[in-house]
Amino acid sequence: MCLIPENLKYTATHEWVEELEDGRVKIGLTDYAQKELSDIVYVNLPEVEDEFEAGSEMADVESVKAVSTIYCPVSGKVAEINEELYDAPEKVNEAPYEAWLVILEDVSMTDGLLDNYEYAKVIEEEKD
Amino acid sequence: MGTFVPGTSAEQDQMLREAGYKNFDSLFADVPEEVRMKDLPEIPSGKSEMETYEDLRGIASRNKVYRTILRGAGAYDHYIPSIVDRIASKETLVTAYTPYQAEMSQGVLQQIFEYQSMICALTGMDVSNASVYDGATAAAEGVMMCLERKRNKILVSGCIDPRIISVIRTYAHGRGAEIEIIPEREGRTDLEQLGTLADSETAAVLLAQPNYFGIIEEAEEAGYIIHAAGAKFVLYCEPISLGLLKTPAALGADIAVGEGQPLGIPLSFGGPFLGYMASKAALMRKLPGRIVGETTDSSGRRAFALTLQAREQHIRREKASSNICSNEALCTLRAAVYMSAVGPQGLREVAVQCSSKAHYLAKKLAEAGLNLAYEKPFFCEFVTEGEKSGEILEALSNNGILGGLSLENGRILWCATEKCIAAELDRAAEIVKEVLR
């Protein structure tokens, strides 16, 4: 059973998006994604001020025998990165909705995001 | 004819039958008829082991092997302790594959871990990989791993072995990186020019310590200039000299690379050699090649395993920073045995003798009429200038001495190691004197 909090938005590529009050967004990996990836050993984050288009490759996470790309769910500029993950990548496994990866500012292109029901459907389809 | 197929023809027939095939041809039915070879390849018939041994011994004897070698320039004639050959011939270590199966490869893994530890001790760096092909490819990989989206330029000292520069150019052409050469000034990298060239688009700057001309660079100062531009400092260091000279870490380098051949590996007409690569911790995830790490097994025992594999081509594929797979593992064994056989004081002693003998040779050559091209501190190589370089080298060769390497304009790059005895250095100087008389 995977957690899909209802206050967040999602992508079909398994990122979650939290819209902050100041207009910025927080991005992380979903519970489903961290379970699929199993033990995450490293998170490669972008640099502050890097700019991304929605759907472009933003970061990647490594498990022992695999590497998975993280796509930017929206367009925007990196305001902060969660440097704590460099030394403790296991937090993505332990608490996927707390272990955010980046905070973006100057955000646009948020239309394509999924709500929790739509995302649950994506997971169901992937399991088949 | 020689063969290493153990099956008798009766066994082969039986196996073909049991596998459901009439003959060998039927195993290759998928190979289109039109390209299937009608005849054997056009190479001679097989020879016995004895013939092969004798004939290749004959061919080997056509190489001239010198007792006294005063030529370095990237390949150095050092004494190799007997224990190095003994250990590097151990059949299991020679014939094992890459240690992907940790449970049955603890020996190879621990050996590589020990090699990494020694490279870290030598260079002062935090992490070493399990080797790349040679010094030149280590230099090329070292600068390439620093490329960033906004930094695509690499500065290379003009005082580096031209063969290394050639390899870097080849690698850079692939990635589309820009290479600029920092001019030489009186035998050293021109740091003023470095200051002008290094900018916000510079990814890495490569210097050699000592440089191609044997001269010790003002590397620490270079490091400040490089870091002020926000670039990475890659330092190519001769490993024996590190028994004596400041470590690349102490000089501010971010990455140390070099040719490990002087550490117990014979000249071998240029290969196999050993490219070593080490870096500061911050660059660990960008370092190419295999890395062995220490961990524990299921019952808590110390264990070694290949680690950080998600950097590598077999997982990251086209996004890997390098394609390297096979490396020079058996040469890391030679280097590790060498370094532990000589030990810290022994390595220092080898370095002291190399340097002392090179200075002795330089003095004797000056007395013979060949003067130093640069008045700068040098380690075990130096450049002379003067007349008749061709005749000098020929006369030395006729007397069983491999002289220095001829550079342009009558200059010669000389080298002395701990193996050169004083009497031979005297004799070499006498021969030079005779030619110049």
Next chain:
Amino acid sequence: MKLLNEESVKGRSLSLIGKCDVEEYIPYSRFLRDEVPELPQVSEVTLSRHFSALERRSHGVNNGFYPLGSCTMKYNPAVDEEIAAFEGFTGAHPLQDDSEVQGSLQVIKDLEDRLSAITGMDAFTLQPAAGAHGEFTGLLMIKAYLESIGETERNKIIVPDSAHGTNPASAAMAGFNIVNVPSGPDGCVDLEALRQAVGSDVAGLMLTNPNTVGLFDKNILEITRIIHEAGGLCYYDGANLNAVMGIVRPGDMGFDVMHLNLHKTFAAPHGGGGPGSGPVGCKEFLAEFLPGSHVEEKDGALVRVRPAKSIGDMRSFDGNFLVAVKALSYIWMLGAEGVKEASQNAVLNANYMRVKLSDIYTPAYDTTCMHEFVLNLQKLKAETGCSALDAAKGLIDYGIHPPTMYFPLIVHEALMIEPTETETKETLDEAINALREIYDKAYNDPEYLKEAPHSTVIGRPDEVAAARHPIVHW
């Protein structure tokens, strides 16, 4: 067991070089390091025993069967090692004049000629130090060729989805974009998908044949034709040449440039990961782009000549020369009949094992294989919980090195078995029995198998901890 550094005692040392017979003279004190490096301080007997212990904790071809798919772990002849240790070879400086190293140049020329005859190529370089290095070389030659005819817009390299990771990684290093083409249900290149992938932007194709699932792609002539008609070049990854020496030549299959692995096909040992050697061969029209120097005969002597439009140098000097010596010695011994016999028996041994296992294990492709075959253990995993990894680790307890696991990526729960031609029928039968027992074990005592191996100095290592918090030196 202890690390050498943990066996170190301050003041211990070997007596190796004599006293300096010239005045000690180090006139550059401000450049000196403060302390000597922290290397082990040990006696010679400690070294001898330490490395003997490390040897015992390893597995080589001399210890037992090594059916590691795509790695060609054949027996490495003893005489090759002795020949490569001749002083004439080990004592030659790479920067000696050509006239003084005629022996080395003869080795290079003779090996290049024989590799050309075996592969159907026109010219070779021995400079690349390994297979991946050879791939990079060949791709840079393709790039240089396309630049020379003004076709710089060709920037795509086509790679099958079953390819070894070095293929796309090498193509990226050479500055190409990678296009993956899917394999069909038969494990071979999907011709329709290939036709759709080619166009005026295609630089070339990289392919092994036999491919990475161990099958000979019978459409090979059509594949290379499609690429050539689109204006691209064909690169042959020689990793699997051991199946087809004396049977078919890459040069005749339509390939323009290729590499070989002397440390696989030509019996040079792997050394725990290297040194290898990855000679690159090409057709005449690409020869002027070869890196390094080419050995030619001139006035009765051999000389090194730089090809006219050389891509430059891939490394210093002329390659891993001693590995080339071993390969030449091996080819001399085998000769024309021997290389063919080697390939025939490599293929026979693989098919013998495949057939003897296929009643219980599922071959990924149930057809004649070449020198290796792939088993798909999905059914075993679904029914017992034991994975390909567990089965592979189980083999260790029989003194057999595990096959390649989880490769190629297009087969799930894959075990890739390459017996090579140098194994006896008894060895193959023992391995077949071991795999059958493991199969039974998976059903009878899966927990035992999941904890395998049981006979080694360590159990399964914690690779997650190793990667999360790396300890990479003493």
